[in-house]
Amino acid sequence: xxxxxxxxxxxxxxxxxxxxxxxxxxxxxxxxxxxxxxxxxxxxxxxxxxxxxxxxxxxxxxxxxxxxxxxxxxxxxxxxxxxxxxxxxxxxxxxxxxxxxxxxxxxxxxxxxxxxxxxxxxxxxxxxxxxxxxxxxxxxxxxxxxxxxxxxxxxxxxxxxxxxxxxxxxxxxxxxxxxxxxxxxxxxxxxx
Amino acid sequence: xxxxxxxxxxxxxxxxxxxxxxxxxxxxxxxxxxxxxxxxxxxxxxxxxxxxxxxxxxxxxxxxxxxxxxxxxxxxxxxxxxxxxxxxxxxxxxxxxxxxxxxxxxxxxxxxxxxxxxxxxxxxxxxxxxxxxxxxxxxxxxxxxxxxxxxxxxxxxxxxxxxxxxxxxxxxxxxxxxxxxxxxxxxxxxxx
Amino acid sequence: xxxxxxxxxxxxxxxxxxxxxxxxxxxxxxxxxxxxxxxxxxxxxxxxxxxxxxxxxxxxxxxxxxxxxxxxxxxxxxxxxxxxxxxxxxxxxxxxxxxxxxxxxxxxxxxxxxxxxxxxxxxxxxxxxxxxxxxxxxxxxxxxxxxxxxxxxxxxxxxxxxxxxxxxxxxxxxxxxxxxxxxxxxxxxxxx
Amino acid sequence: xxxxxxxxxxxxxxxxxxxxxxxxxxxxxxxxxxxxxxxxxxxxxxxxxxxxxxxxxxxxxxxxxxxxxxxxxxxxxxxxxxxxxxxxxxxxxxxxxxxxxxxxxxxxxxxxxxxxxxxxxxxxxxxxxxxxxxxxxxxxxxxxxxxxxxxxxxxxxxxxxxxxxxxxxxxxxxxxxxxxxxxxxxxxxxxx
DNA sequence: TATGAATGAGGGTTCATTCAT
DNA sequence: GATGAATGAACCCTCATTCAT
Numbered sequence: 114x115x116x117x118x119x120x121x122x123x124x125x126x127x128x129x130x131x132x133x134x135x136x137x138x139x140x141x142x143x144x145x146x147x148x149x150x151x152x153x154x155x156x157x158x159x160x161x162x163x164x165x166x167x168x169x170x171x172x173x174x175x176x177x178x179x180x181x182x183x184x185x186x187x188x189x190x191x192x193x194x195x196x197x198x199x200x201x202x203x204x205x206x207x208x209x210x211x212x213x214x215x216x217x218x219x220x221x222x223x224x225x226x227x228x229x230x231x232x233x234x235x236x237x238x239x240x241x242x243x244x245x246x247x248x249x250x251x252x253x254x255x256x257x258x259x260x261x262x263x264x265x266x267x268x269x270x271x272x273x274x275x276x277x278x279x280x281x282x283x284x285x286x287x288x289x290x291x292x293x294x295x296x297x298x299x300x301x302x303x304x305x
Numbered sequence: 306x307x308x309x310x311x312x313x314x315x316x317x318x319x320x321x322x323x324x325x326x327x328x329x330x331x332x333x334x335x336x337x338x339x340x341x342x343x344x345x346x347x348x349x350x351x352x353x354x355x356x357x358x359x360x361x362x363x364x365x366x367x368x369x370x371x372x373x374x375x376x377x378x379x380x381x382x383x384x385x386x387x388x389x390x391x392x393x394x395x396x397x398x399x400x401x402x403x404x405x406x407x408x409x410x411x412x413x414x415x416x417x418x419x420x421x422x423x424x425x426x427x428x429x430x431x432x433x434x435x436x437x438x439x440x441x442x443x444x445x446x447x448x449x450x451x452x453x454x455x456x457x458x459x460x461x462x463x464x465x466x467x468x469x470x471x472x473x474x475x476x477x478x479x480x481x482x483x484x485x486x487x488x489x490x491x492x493x494x495x496x497x
Numbered sequence: 498x499x500x501x502x503x504x505x506x507x508x509x510x511x512x513x514x515x516x517x518x519x520x521x522x523x524x525x526x527x528x529x530x531x532x533x534x535x536x537x538x539x540x541x542x543x544x545x546x547x548x549x550x551x552x553x554x555x556x557x558x559x560x561x562x563x564x565x566x567x568x569x570x571x572x573x574x575x576x577x578x579x580x581x582x583x584x585x586x587x588x589x590x591x592x593x594x595x596x597x598x599x600x601x602x603x604x605x606x607x608x609x610x611x612x613x614x615x616x617x618x619x620x621x622x623x624x625x626x627x628x629x630x631x632x633x634x635x636x637x638x639x640x641x642x643x644x645x646x647x648x649x650x651x652x653x654x655x656x657x658x659x660x661x662x663x664x665x666x667x668x669x670x671x672x673x674x675x676x677x678x679x680x681x682x683x684x685x686x687x688x689x
Numbered sequence: 690x691x692x693x694x695x696x697x698x699x700x701x702x703x704x705x706x707x708x709x710x711x712x713x714x715x716x717x718x719x720x721x722x723x724x725x726x727x728x729x730x731x732x733x734x735x736x737x738x739x740x741x742x743x744x745x746x747x748x749x750x751x752x753x754x755x756x757x758x759x760x761x762x763x764x765x766x767x768x769x770x771x772x773x774x775x776x777x778x779x780x781x782x783x784x785x786x787x788x789x790x791x792x793x794x795x796x797x798x799x800x801x802x803x804x805x806x807x808x809x810x811x812x813x814x815x816x817x818x819x820x821x822x823x824x825x826x827x828x829x830x831x832x833x834x835x836x837x838x839x840x841x842x843x844x845x846x847x848x849x850x851x852x853x854x855x856x857x858x859x860x861x862x863x864x865x866x867x868x869x870x871x872x873x874x875x876x877x878x879x880x881x
Numbered sequence: 882t883a884t885g886a887a888t889g890a891g892g893g894t895t896c897a898t899t900c901a902t
Numbered sequence: 903g904a905t906g907a908a909t910g911a912a913c914c915c916t917c918a919t920t921c922a923t
Contacts, residue, residue, distance in 0.1 A: 118907085139331035155896080163894085164892095267484060286437070289465060290460055298491075300494060310882095335918085346885065347884055522715075523715035526896060536904080539906060548896095649870070655855060659855040663852075670846075672843050675885065678841070729887060
């Protein structure tokens with residue numbers, strides 16, 4: 114059944130994501146993923162050609178979600194400050210799902226394996242670049258409309274995106290924050 | 306000779322750091338480290354009991370440097386804003402060396418391996434906590450003295466420290482210009 | 498329908514033979530056989546209990562054909578030299594089909610797998626022995642009738658049968674031969 | 690010690706040869722080779738990069754021996770019939786060792802694995818061709834000198850070389866008697 | 882002390898065979 | 903009967919660690 118196949122693939126991805134986040138790419142074994150997903154090891158290879166492809170699939174998926182959010186917000190007819198604010202809010206509302214994205218966004222992950230690099234170059238890097246471009250556009254617009262001070266829009270993009278990641282550290286440090294304060298700090302910091 | 310032993314150990318650490326940063330912990334093999342350091346594989350085990358211990362040693366070393374800087378700055382009889390500014394400057398002046406620290410500070414790295422976790426708990430976590438405490442103290446002082454707005458000092462610490470990492474994300478980072486701007490953004494963002 | 502079952506079985510055997518010859522027993526996967534035969538993998542197991550049984554079936558089939566030819570020729574009321582000549586001719590006329598036989602006749606193939614040996618012992622070896630006996634009979638008769646020199650008939654059988662195999666190498670070495678010369682060489686070599 | 694390394698490599702090759710001959714390439718596992726050679730599995734990989742390379746090494750080695758013999762005989766100032774005779778004799782005298790060569794010379798072995806084919810093309814085929822050329826030269830010379838009937842020298846080469854293999858087919862082969870007869874049959878068959 | 886060959890547990894992947902539909 | 907997804911044993915190979923020299 115079509116449903117079933119999709120379900121199993123989803124299960125593999127979900128289990129793998131959990132383990133990749135918890136233990137990292139290398140310490141996670143295909144065996145464990147299979148066991149956790151309650152399927153046979155060989156079954157995984159019916160859905161993904163390699164362990165790396167599971168990782169890449171997750172990576173791409175996360176990036177796709179990010180791009181969609183940014184795309185949507187960018188085209189809204191509102192003030193760029195408002196856009197940044199919306200992205201912050203959206204990010205927080207999806208923070209659990211996003212957790213994955215953040216973990217996959219770290220530079221470390223780009224060094225996973227020699228074999229993976231080519232694929233990353235081809236499939237992942239363009240998406241990361243897309244994300245940066247989208248954010249940069251928003252900042253460029255904001256600077257043009259005098260909503261933000263005249264900083265380099267690339268710098269603002271990097272800071273902003275990295276700040277989103279910061280939010281994921283909150284639980285570890287027992288910070289009870291809805292993101293309002295972080296947003297405020299950032300917007301005040303870059304205001305004209 | 307005492308000198309020799311120290312020199313070899315240093316060489317191993319230096320080579321290992323380079324490779325860990327470039328390829329990550331797992332893809333780096335002890336064989337490669339030995340080859341790069343121009344010593345025999347067995348020799349490495351005369352200086353470090355395991356591959357992980359090399360990693361941990363580097364990690365601790367980085368943290369120690371960070372703690373020393375913070376300690377020094379914290380005790381200076383200057384405005385907290387000035388302290389934060391100094392830390393920023395110090396960080397930028399050491400940005401190349403710091404690159405290593407940043408790479409070790411990521412959350413991913415804490416999940417290196419099941420075996421390593423206990424050691425991290427015992428030796429690394431206290432140091433990370435120390436760093437956060439030192440920074441938090443500075444912010445607490447700044448809030449008290451009305452230099453900073455009344456945000457949660459934990460929040461400010463996390464944001465600040467994570468921001469330092471941001472600086473390392475772009476190889477094309479223009480230290481003088483971007484560093485100054487980054488500092489400006491943060492200080493403006495948290496000012497009263 | 499009876500016809501259908503037989504057709505499918507034949508298709509499997511034909512496809513498998515091609516692949517076994519082209520790639521060998523182990524590199525040929527059941528998956529590939531199924532795909533080439535345009536049936537499902539599971540279907541193959543409705544016709545053959547194991548991959549090895551496909552191989553064995555082919556083997557036996559080839560041997561059966563060989564036995565039939567030899568049987569027929571042996572009983573003809575002609576000179577043994579003529580019999581050998583006829584076998585040669587028949588072999589050449591069937592050389593394309595026989596190609597399979599030759600490939601299956603090599604000793605290598607008898608070592609396919611530990612599991613297969615018992616079956617070979619039981620089902621294949623008797624047939625191979627039968628072939629040798631038939632040929633040996635012809636030579637024995639020829640020696641008796643002074644058509645051939647008094648060599649050991651077993652030796653002659655081995656040489657003769659192996660010589661048939663030789664013809665299969667001709668294409669590889671771009672030898673344009675109708676077998677006339679080879680036959681001549683052999684018959685002259687063994688003549689009285 | 691240099692001696693030791695050579696000894697281990699030799700041991701691996703010897704054990705591997707035995708097993709390849711007995712069971713074939715695929716059914717022979719690296720594990721078994723290691724066990725038989727009384728070394729650890731990993732050790733094998735210190736001497737050979739892959740299982741296939743062990744096979745190829747053996748293959749090449751055998752061919753090299755064959756080429757050397759042929760080379761030597763070819764350059765002798767004797768009648769071509771004598772040369773063929775000598776090769777026969779040499780072959781019989783080395784029949785035990787030769788057994789390996791024969792087993793490696795079968796066409797089947799050329800189809801070992803997709804990966805191996807390129808290597809075979811590059812390293813093995815030239816040697817096989819060399820062997821054929823050397824033999825062909827001897828026959829060409831013999832035909833020219835009217836020692837052999839005017840058959841295609843390529844045909845004679847293939848038949849002759851394949852005939853050498855024949856000698857290995859029967860474990861019960863009586864070298865002295867049968868070898869002499871085989872030689873006689875061939876030489877008589879091709880004589881003028 | 883330094884070496885690097887030897888070890889063997891463990892991992893990713895394949896594929897003959899089974900089984901639910 | 904036919905299908906092809908699921909299974910899991912088995913294989914090749916890697917690499918952290920040990921150990922004889």
